[in-house]
Amino acid sequence: MPLPSSTPSAQGVDALGILALVDALESGGHDPHSLLVARHGRVIARGWWAPYAPERVQLVYSLSKSFTATAVGLLVDEGRLSLDQPVLDLLPPGDLAEGVEVPDRYRRLTLGHCLTMATGHDAEGWGPDVLRAAHEPTGDDDHVDPVLAAILATPQEHEPGSAWAYNQVATYLAAGAVRGVTGSSVLSLLRERVLPLLDPSGGADVVWHRTATGRELGFSGIHVGTDAILGLAQLYLDHGQWDGSPLLSPEWVDTATTSTGLPNRETDPNPDWREGYGGSFWMARHGYRGDGAYGQYAIVLPEQDMAIAITSETLDMQALLDLVWDHLLPAVGQADEVGDELADAALEERLDMLTVPTPSSSGPGPEAARWVRAEDSTLPEAYAAMSLAPGGxxxxxxxxCHDTQVRLDVGDGEWVFSTFAVGGVELPVMSSGGWDAEGCFSADLRLVETPHTLRLRTRTDGTVHLGWREVPLYGAEPLDLAVHGSALPRQD
Structure with missing residues (x-):
């Protein structure tokens, strides 16, 4: 069942603090997409910035790791997996091609080492050769995993358990262990056991990026709703209990959310990234968190008995966390016990009216026009031109683009839905735009199942800048963000 709702003041939180957080997220340039806050197991703030909406899933990048770890925890609690087992022994039969040499350190790499990023690497192991193996279909038997062979081709620099490095290889192997034990996938296990509880209305819509041979990335690629993100945080806050019944054991929660003590990012300029790492959760100056690039957060605050979910498109993830610490934490315990109805009502009204900046016309322009690609565009060269045509x-x-034409509806001061579709690959888009007084046309295309925004900006010289608000980790090609009909994003 979903988490029950309450007013902030009934749970001892000053709604003005949450309002201040909303203001700061917007004014700070963090492009917030959603914010959910729960205290004492009750949702006290729930809002989406239009065109983002509760029924939509969104790519959350490395927050995927915390979902993968939860699937592992289910199997550890049942005795079907052990963190002490060599992870290569747990992979599906046939993943490793005959004749592939397995370095000794990889033979000693355990599932626990993978979940805690203590693989023995000095740095990221998901390099160009691994990426190429993941992205390019081999034409061979899909039972063999070319990614695994590419991983094993570069041994760790240190003994497993002795060195920490944030490393996508680690979680990819952990996801493989889930496949090996269940005969299915991480997502199948989560859909069966977890997601319908965390988000009863949207669990079936969750999807995951896979390699060219159909294996989930594990470390990234899950598209999930904000309710499920909040539910994940609440599940760990409640020591594995959901609606009064055990879903995960308290022992597993402690294992996943306690720092290993290995040095990690000691020189990082961001203080919340220097606090240590657990089993696919980051420690923080306050509580702990799962997080993903561009500001996707599942924040757990045991001291305040709070769970927080945030989705956004920001590069300064530390600054976003600072806003939570600066505005939300001081509001806890400050509300009058009988409640501050005015502040609660003001927050509710504000959350109902949230919207990202919506482009609109400030001047006249023709129904039809055409521009060629500007040289400084950040979309690939396959995107050659843009035109306007009369539409609905x-x-x-x-x-x-890509030797075809993609037609997208664009509202003027309102978000209009269409589908970015090329060769069977589809991306949902919400778009708005208009003309300015200088005779230039601009539009924002919100890829609403991702954190990302395409920006189209025409110029008086007859060119159009085709670019990104922030270039995705998967690369500049928008189609690589798609799940339906896609093979694999190019990088993480």
Missing amino acids: AAYEVVLD
Whole structure:
């Protein structure tokens, strides 16, 4: 069942502090997409910035690791997996091709080492050769995993358990252990046992990026709703209990959320990244968290008995956390016991009206026009031109890309839905735009199942800048963000 709702003041939180956090997220340039806050197991703030919405899933990058770890925890609690087992022994039969040499350190690498990033690497092991193996179909038997062979081709620099490095290889192997034990996938296990509880309305819509041979990345790629993110945080806050019944053991929660003590990022300029790492959860100056690139957060605050979920598109993830510490934490315990109805009502009204900046016309312009790609565009060169054509919405943008034309409806001061579709690959898009007084047309294309925004900006010289608000980790090609019809993102 979903978490029950309450007012902030009934749970001892000053709603003005949450309002201040909302203001700071917007004014700080963090492009917030959603914010959910729970205290004492009750949701006290729940809002999405339009066109983002509760029924949509969103790519949460490395927050995927915490979901993968939860699947591992279910199997550890049942005795089907042990953190002391060599992880290669747990992979599905046939993943390793005959004749592939296995370095001794990889033979001694355990599942526990993988979950805690204590693989023995000095740095990221998901390098160009591994990425290439993951992205390119081999034409061979899909039972063999070319990614595994590429991983094993570069042994660790240190003995497993003796050195820490944030490393996608670690969680990819942990996801493989789940596949090996269940005969299915991480997502199948979560859909069966976890997601329907955390988000009863949206668990079936969760999807995950896979390699070219159909294996989940594990370390990234899950597209999940904000309710499920909040539910994950609440599940760990409640020591594995959900609605009064055990889902995970308290022992597993302690294992996953306690720092290993290995040095990690000691010189990192961001203080919340120097606090240690557990079993696919980061420690923090306050509580602990799962997180993903561009500001996707599942924050757990045991001292305040709070769970927080945030999705956004920001590069300064430390600054976003600072806003939570600066505005939300001081509000805890400050509300009048009988409640501050005015502050609660003001927060509720504000959360109901959230929207990201919505482009609109400030001047006239023609129904039809055409521009060629500007040289400084950050989309790939396959995106050659843009034109406007009369359409059902305020505008119809036509992108010449990949030897075809993609037509997208664009509202003027309102978000309009369309599908970015090329060769069977599809991305949901919400778009708004308009003309300015200088005769230039601009539009924002929100790829609403990802954190990312495409920005189209025409110029008076007849060119159009085709770019990103923030270039995705998967690369500049928008289609690599798609799950439906796609093979694999290019990088993480």
